[in-house]
Amino acid sequence: MKKLIIMYVAAILFATQVGIALAMLDGNPRKGRFLYRQECRPCHMDNPIHEMKEFHAEYLGPDSKRQAEWIEVLENKEQLPCFEHWKEISQEDLNDIFTYLHGGAADSPTPERCG
Amino acid sequence: MKEKMPPLSRRKFLKTSLTAAAVTAGAGTPLIKSLVPKAHASGSRPPLGELTSHFTACDMCFNRCGMIARVRNGVIEKIDPNPKFLKSRGMICARGNAAIKHIYDPDRLKYPLRRTGKRGEGKWERISWDEALDYTAEKMLEIGEKYTRCGMMFIPGSDMQSQLVHRFAEIYGSYNITSHETLCLLSKNRAYLDTIGEVPYPDVFYSKYIIIAGANPFEAIITPDTMDFFEARKNGCKIVVLDPRFTKTAALADEWYQIKPGTDMAFFLALCHVIVKEELYDRDGCCPKMTYGFDEFFLHIQQYTPEWAEKECGIPAEDIIRIAREITAAAPAAMVYPGRRTSDYEDSTQIRRAMAITNALLNNFDKPGGLLALREVGVKTPYYDIPWYDDNPFDRVEAGLVPGLIDHEGSFQLMREAIISGEPYPIKGWFNFKTNFMQTAANRNKTLEMINHLEFIVNIDIAMTDTAWYSDVVLPGASFLERKDPVSALQGSSACACAVLRDPVVPEMFESRSPFWICQELSKRMGFGDSFDFTIDEYRLKQIDGLDGAMEAMLKDGVYYNPSQVYGIYAGSPLKTLSGVKEIYNQRYARSGVDPMPVYRKRRMPDKNQFRLVVGRTAFFTHAQTNNELLTEFMEENVLNMHPDSAQKMGLKDGDLIEVKSRVGSGRLRLELTEGIERQTVYMATGFGALSPQMSLVHKKGASISEVLEDYHDEISGNMAMHETLVSVRKVA
Numbered sequence: 097m098k099k100l101i102i103m104y105v106a107a108i109l110f111a112t113q114v115g116i117a118l119a120m121l122d123g124n125p126r127k128g129r130f131l132y133r134q135e136c137r138p139c140h141m142d143n144p145i146h147e148m149k150e151f152h153a154e155y156l157g158p159d160s161k162r163q164a165e166w167i168e169v170l171e172n173k174e175q176l177p178c179f180e181h182w183k184e185i186s187q188e189d190l191n192d193i194f195t196y197l198h199g200g201a202a203d204s205p206t207p208e209r210c211g
Numbered sequence: 212m213k214e215k216m217p218p219l220s221r222r223k224f225l226k227t228s229l230t231a232a233a234v235t236a237g238a239g240t241p242l243i244k245s246l247v248p249k250a251h252a253s254g255s256r257p258p259l260g261e262l263t264s265h266f267t268a269c270d271m272c273f274n275r276c277g278m279i280a281r282v283r284n285g286v287i288e289k290i291d292p293n294p295k296f297l298k299s300r301g302m303i304c305a306r307g308n309a310a311i312k313h314i315y316d317p318d319r320l321k322y323p324l325r326r327t328g329k330r331g332e333g334k335w336e337r338i339s340w341d342e343a344l345d346y347t348a349e350k351m352l353e354i355g356e357k358y359t360r361c362g363m364m365f366i367p368g369s370d371m372q373s374q375l376v377h378r379f380a381e382i383y384g385s386y387n388i389t390s391h392e393t394l395c396l397l398s399k400n401r402a403y404l405d406t407i408g409e410v411p412y413p414d415v416f417y418s419k420y421i422i423i424a425g426a427n428p429f430e431a432i433i434t435p436d437t438m439d440f441f442e443a444r445k446n447g448c449k450i451v452v453l454d455p456r457f458t459k460t461a462a463l464a465d466e467w468y469q470i471k472p473g474t475d476m477a478f479f480l481a482l483c484h485v486i487v488k489e490e491l492y493d494r495d496g497c498c499p500k501m502t503y504g505f506d507e508f509f510l511h512i513q514q515y516t517p518e519w520a521e522k523e524c525g526i527p528a529e530d531i532i533r534i535a536r537e538i539t540a541a542a543p544a545a546m547v548y549p550g551r552r553t554s555d556y557e558d559s560t561q562i563r564r565a566m567a568i569t570n571a572l573l574n575n576f577d578k579p580g581g582l583l584a585l586r587e588v589g590v591k592t593p594y595y596d597i598p599w600y601d602d603n604p605f606d607r608v609e610a611g612l613v614p615g616l617i618d619h620e621g622s623f624q625l626m627r628e629a630i631i632s633g634e635p636y637p638i639k640g641w642f643n644f645k646t647n648f649m650q651t652a653a654n655r656n657k658t659l660e661m662i663n664h665l666e667f668i669v670n671i672d673i674a675m676t677d678t679a680w681y682s683d684v685v686l687p688g689a690s691f692l693e694r695k696d697p698v699s700a701l702q703g704s705s706a707c708a709c710a711v712l713r714d715p716v717v718p719e720m721f722e723s724r725s726p727f728w729i730c731q732e733l734s735k736r737m738g739f740g741d742s743f744d745f746t747i748d749e750y751r752l753k754q755i756d757g758l759d760g761a762m763e764a765m766l767k768d769g770v771y772y773n774p775s776q777v778y779g780i781y782a783g784s785p786l787k788t789l790s791g792v793k794e795i796y797n798q799r800y801a802r803s804g805v806d807p808m809p810v811y812r813k814r815r816m817p818d819k820n821q822f823r824l825v826v827g828r829t830a831f832f833t834h835a836q837t838n839n840e841l842l843t844e845f846m847e848e849n850v851l852n853m854h855p856d857s858a859q860k861m862g863l864k865d866g867d868l869i870e871v872k873s874r875v876g877s878g879r880l881r882l883e884l885t886e887g888i889e890r891q892t893v894y895m896a897t898g899f900g901a902l903s904p905q906m907s908l909v910h911k912k913g914a915s916i917s918e919v920l921e922d923y924h925d926e927i928s929g930n931m932a933m934h935e936t937l938v939s940v941r942k943v944a
Contacts, residue, residue: 126386126606130599141594163789202787203408205799206618209592 120170121195123188128196129210131189137210139178153178157210158200166198260284266293266769268699268711270691271306271313272833273369274434275701277769278303278310280692280716287311287692287717293769296711298703299434305831309841313690314720318674318838318905320687321721330662330681333904340722344729347684348736350667351383354640359602360384364626364638366391368645371696371713372726374592376644379730381597382742386607387638389621391646391834394653397622397930399553401615402563405797406571408787411582413548414705415439418580420541422451422534424475424566426550429459430830433551435706449541451534453478453526455825456852456894457887472823472892472934473556473814474524478531479547479565480811481520484512485535486572492539497574503788504796504807508568511808523811542573544580555825555934558812560615560927564797565809571793577781579705586708587775589761590700593753595742604636614803615927622929623652624922627661639666644726645688647835649677650901653920653933654875671726675905676835677915687723692716694725695747698754698765705778710761710771712751805927814935821937822853822893824871826916829896837898838906848913849899850883851940854890858882861940868943871895871914873936875921878914879943893940895919 140156161169173179182190200208260283269276277296281289290310292303323343328334338346354362365380365388367373380388400410415421416439428437444450444463452464453475461467470478485491487509492498499505517528538545547566553559575581609616609625616622630638641662649658662668662681670682679685696713703709719725727747734743755761755771764771785791789798801807817823828834831842851871853863863869865884870877871893878900888894899913916933923932 124605126603127599130597133594133596137594162785162787203789203791205404205615207404207787208619 120191121167121198123191123193123195125192125196125199127189128192128194131185132193132196132210135181135185135189135193141210157208158197158204159202159207159209161197161201162203163198163201166194166201170194262288265714265716266765267692267713267716268371268769269303269307269310270370271310271836272432274299274432275371275699275711276303276307276434277711278307279769282716285717287314295768296709296770297435297707297772298701298709300438300706302438304432305842305845306833306836306839309831309839310692312840312842313673313836314692314717316674316838316840318907319690319721320673320675320679320685320723322687323722324685326683330683331659331902333680335685340724340732343684343686344732344736347669347686348733350669350683351640351642351733352737354667355384358637358639359604360600361387361603361608361636362638363387363640363642364389364630366623366641366643366646366648368726370645370726371691371699372694373644374697375727375730376642378595379734379743380642382595382734382739383737384598384600384603386603387621387626388607388619389623389626391623391648391651393620393623393929394554394648394651394931394933395552396554397617397620397928398559398925399549399551399563401560401617401925401928401930402553402567403549405560405615405794405800406564406567406788407576407582407793409585411549411576411584412702412704413546414578414580414583415443415548416705418443418448418541418544418546420449420451420538420545421548422453422538422546423460423464423548423550424453424470424478425553425555426548427454427456427458427460427827428548428550429463431551431828432830435703436548439704439706449537453524455889455892456827457885458827459830461887468526468530469889471523471525472825472889473816476558476562476565476809476811477515477520477523478526479562479569480512480515480809481517481528481531482535482538482569483508483565483572484515485517485532486539486569487512489535491535492572493542493574497793498572500792501574502571502793502795503790503798504794508795508808515811523813539573542581543575543578545573546570546575546581547573549582552827554925554931556814557923557926557932557935558809559925559930559932561806561809568795568809571795576786576793577779579778583702583705583777584780586702586773586777586780588700588702588708588710588773589758589775590698590710590754591756593750598739608636608638609929613924613927613929614800614805616929622924622931623648624924624931625929627652627657630661630664631657633664639664641665641668641682643668643670643672643678643682645672647672647676647678648917649681650835650915650917651897652917652922653931653936654922655915655917656876657922658917671729673723674838675903677902677906680903680905686729687721688729689719689723689725693719693723694727697747698751698761708773708775710755710758710765710773711769712765815937817891817937821939822857822891823934824873824919824936824938825892825894825934826897826920827894828898832896832898834897835901837909838901840908843908846896848880848909849896850881850913852883852885852888852894853940854888854892855884855886857890858884861942863940863942869940870943871919871938871940873919873921873938876918878918880914882940893938 265280276299277293279291294301324335367376450464451466452461453470455472517531521528608629668682669684670679671686671688731743761771867882900915901909921936923935
């Protein structure tokens with residue numbers, strides 16, 4: 097019985113988390129594309145242009161991950177090395193960015209490589 | 212400083228040629244001989260200049276085959292294939308050879324023009340480049356101000372500079388960008404994306420069994436597939452063709468079935484029925500574990516028996532059963548050929564889904580002789596910033612009108628409807644590069660209606676196409692042989708993953724300019740010049756950054772090959788579908804209210820006085836690029852193909868001038884009778900019946916498909932559907 101309750105609670109927590117994540121994906125993907133280029137691409141492009149070299153990271157575009165992986169990133173964003181930078185981005189802008197990334201994921205109907 | 216050649220009109224060319232011929236011929240006669248200086252009379256000529264050779268990539272169609280242009284005294288004398296270019300197996304076709312008449316076409320646009328009369332009236336004034344660019348920039352800014360930046364529609368063309376025009380459109384701030392491909396292959400792309408997660412390349416060369424349905428690769432050339440079909444056959448590959456016409460492809464196939472037009476899905480569902488019922492699929496490597504929805508498909512497919520399919524498509528049930536057994540015996544080195552243009556029916560995505568599912572059952576993806584995954588070429592798209600305008604609408608104008616719109620392509624047909632209706636928001640400007648929707652898009656009258664709703668149209672092309680003819684500003688583009696172009700990445704099946712570039716073979720003629728230069732100049736005038744402040748050389752270096760030896764190879768051999776992996780790219784990794792495996796049952800379709808598995812529906816068939824109009828192209832023309840002096844020698848005008856039995860019933864004879872009429876328009880052309888066409892089907896080739904008098908070789912020659920075809924679209928992708936039109940035919944004179 098105790099095991100069932102734990103599973104039930106875990107299931108609710110999981111569903112809530114995913115629900116929150118999915119609710120986050122109702123932004124404006126067009127604006128998200130613009131914001132992603134502004135905020136993320138300087139470090140995550142093929143040839144990073146960020147003035148501080150320690151910020152240079154690997155290429156990351158919508159098609160770098162599957163939709164489920166983008167939801168996972170969103171749910172665990174606090175663990176990302178660049179989370180400090182994220183704090184400066186508004187919730188609305190973050191929603192737009194993730195809507196764009198999720199919408200163009202590798203397993204989305206229209207995968208998008210960010211050039 | 213660029214070398215400029217003087218304009219050469221057809222009249223002047225003929226006059227000069229005839230005079231020269233007369234003098235040459237007359238030089239042998241005593242009277243004339245006495246009048247000609249001795250040196251000339253003895254036949255001495257000015258010394259020939261040195262013959263130089265230049266690598267380039269063809270632009271007479273989309274294949275980009277490697278070429279070598281031979282130049283003497285600043286003039287291209289001949290074009291040869293680049294023997295090191297594996298994608299075309301070291302060959303070029305008639306169109307590539309005729310590129311000389313593409314660049315030296317007397318009909319070429321020579322300087323910028325601005326319309327002075329009504330659209331289509333043909334009244335123009337010559338203006339300077341500065342005037343043309345200032346005026347265009349002013350109009351584009353005005354439209355952006357009045358209707359938002361999304362008030363401009365952009366068509367960047369299918370060219371090696373199209374990526375720069377696309378960049379220009381995005382930096383201007385519009386997301387209403389669409390393409391010729393929305394009249395062509397989007398439904399096929401949609402079907403394969405939704406089944407295996409990407410658009411595959413057929414490995415024809417190593418295949419042992421191929422079914423070609425509706426495609427005609429021996430005429431509508433695709434490199435290397437067209438050449439590889441011949442080699443594959445020599446190596447024992449069996450080719451089965453389904454087509455209502457006895458095409459060149461059908462002529463060279465092992466088996467040809469004159470399928471009733473529009474019933475291909477019935478054949479493939481029945482083929483799947485046999486494969487599933489007889490368990491001919493690969494039970495270990497394929498089904499059910501490497502597919503999604505196999506059990507649902509098993510039940511779904513029960514109704515589609517070969518006997519049922521025979522009644523629908525006319526192909527005997529016993530042949531369907533035999534073909535199912537033969538192709539599965541050859542699998543995985545076997546395939547249903549995906550083809551290219553699939554803009555035929557309102558359910559064209561579902562027809563191609565049926566083909567893609569057959570391929571899934573053959574378990575041929577990512578395997579020799581099957582369908583290949585996208586290989587790595589390594590050419591990058593240089594980064595650029597895009598602006599954000601808060602007043603821009605939420606999405607592109609035709610968003611949401613079909614469930615499977617491919618976002619970066621859109622749908623010209625649906626965009627045209629939106630422009631006419633003004634809903635959900637107005638589009639009032641059109642920036643067009645080298646795309647001729649007036650000649651290629653179904654229902655020309657509707658394109659004209661759309662044009663009437665536009666306040667400004669600017670067109671870059673090398674000739675006064677029908678679309679240019681209805682524009683406000685016409686800018687003379689440089690031909691591909693005069694331009695420095697970015698690097699272009701190509702995949703040629705298992706033959707190669709390669710990159711090519713173009714440097715000018717000869718200088719820009721007349722006042723023609725490259726689209727890149729035009730975009731640069733317009734950007735400066737519109738306040739975003741920084742975004743285009745680079746040279747093509749700088750751009751190329753960013754494209755091939757990290758590709759060691761790529762530039763050297765392209766300069767030395769005309770092509771760079773990336774020795775990337777060909778087969779087994781996924782090697783156990785999940786596919787790019789939602790389930791990670793082949794989606795026989797598409798989950799997203801089910802959620803969107805679309806049939807998750809293809810469902811056969813009877814389509815509207817012609818009554819006894821009607822015909823279904825099907826369209827296509829020949830091996831020597833690409834759509835509207837028919838205005839070529841060398842190529843029109845093969846075919847001066849298009850004709851309407853009809854079966855002799857059908858013609859006899861109507862009292863029509865071979866060569867009669869006929870009118871072919873649909874609900875939206877009609878065209879007049881000659882009748883050509885052939886037994887190689889289904890009795891209730893008629894066929895005509897694209898590219899004729901031009902409205903523009905400056906397409907002098909095809910102006911009023913034959914009829915344009917665009918004036919007869921009715922406008923239907925694929926209900927999933929929004930791709931144009933060009934074989935739904937039923938027509939009547941009558942004798943004119």
